[in-house]
Amino acid sequence: MRASAEQVLGLDERGLVAVPGCGDAVRRLHPLVLKDFIAFRERCAQHGVNLAIASSFRGFDQQLAIWNQKMRGERPIYDDNAEIIDIRHLSDADKLPYILRWTALPGCSRHHWGSDIDVYDLSAMAEGYRLQLVPAEYAADGPFERLGRLLNSWFDEKEGYGGFYRPFSVDSGGVAFEPWHISHIVTADAHSQALSPGMVKSYLAKTDIAGRAAILENFEEIWRRFVV
Ligand SMILES: [Zn+2]
Structure with missing residues (x-):
């Protein structure tokens, strides 16, 4: 696949598909990502995590x-x-x-590509809890500790898992460590090459x-x- 300049910059929303099972929220992804994301969500469910999307495609x-x-x-x-x-x-x-x-x-947001997703565990959200997307939520004693541990076990050793990887997995002083941010390898690569x-x-x-x-x-x- 090749990504156009408009797709890379988040200016082209044509061709995106809505992710089923997101309640009232409309969460869109690049069509190449959908099948792998649904399989990934099912794997999470097998470990007691109800994987939900905080953010997927985000336009310019x-x-x-x-x-x-x-x-x-x-x-x-x-x-x-x-x-x-x-x-x-x-x-x-x-x-x-x-x-x-x-x-x-x-x-420059990877969310422009429809390949990158911020995830959390809906089943671990207390009533009225406001999601912040900070590392402490995914660490020991955080509400999403279970999901955090699961993602670490899948991504710490291997480059990729189920078609995804974590681009912000080490903090080298630029973008912070984002345990919740997963990226569809093939789709993201095609966009990053065109950026x-x-x-x-x-x-x-x-x-x-x-x-x-x-x-x-x-x-x-x-x-x-x-x-x-
Ligand atoms: Zn993100």
């Missing part, structure tokens, strides 16, 4: 809205201990590393992204450190 505009809210201080930004950090007093350039640790630059810094930079220059000047000025460093 959706990522841009999240990004802009974070840059403008309208949406919380967490540190590694799940504490909210106040970045409002920082310059745009100084805000970037805090935001990029957990939030992809629009155009280039020039493509993203020239598209961002045309948008109303918050912090645009700082992003374009620091683009090469952002790319090196935070784009996978």
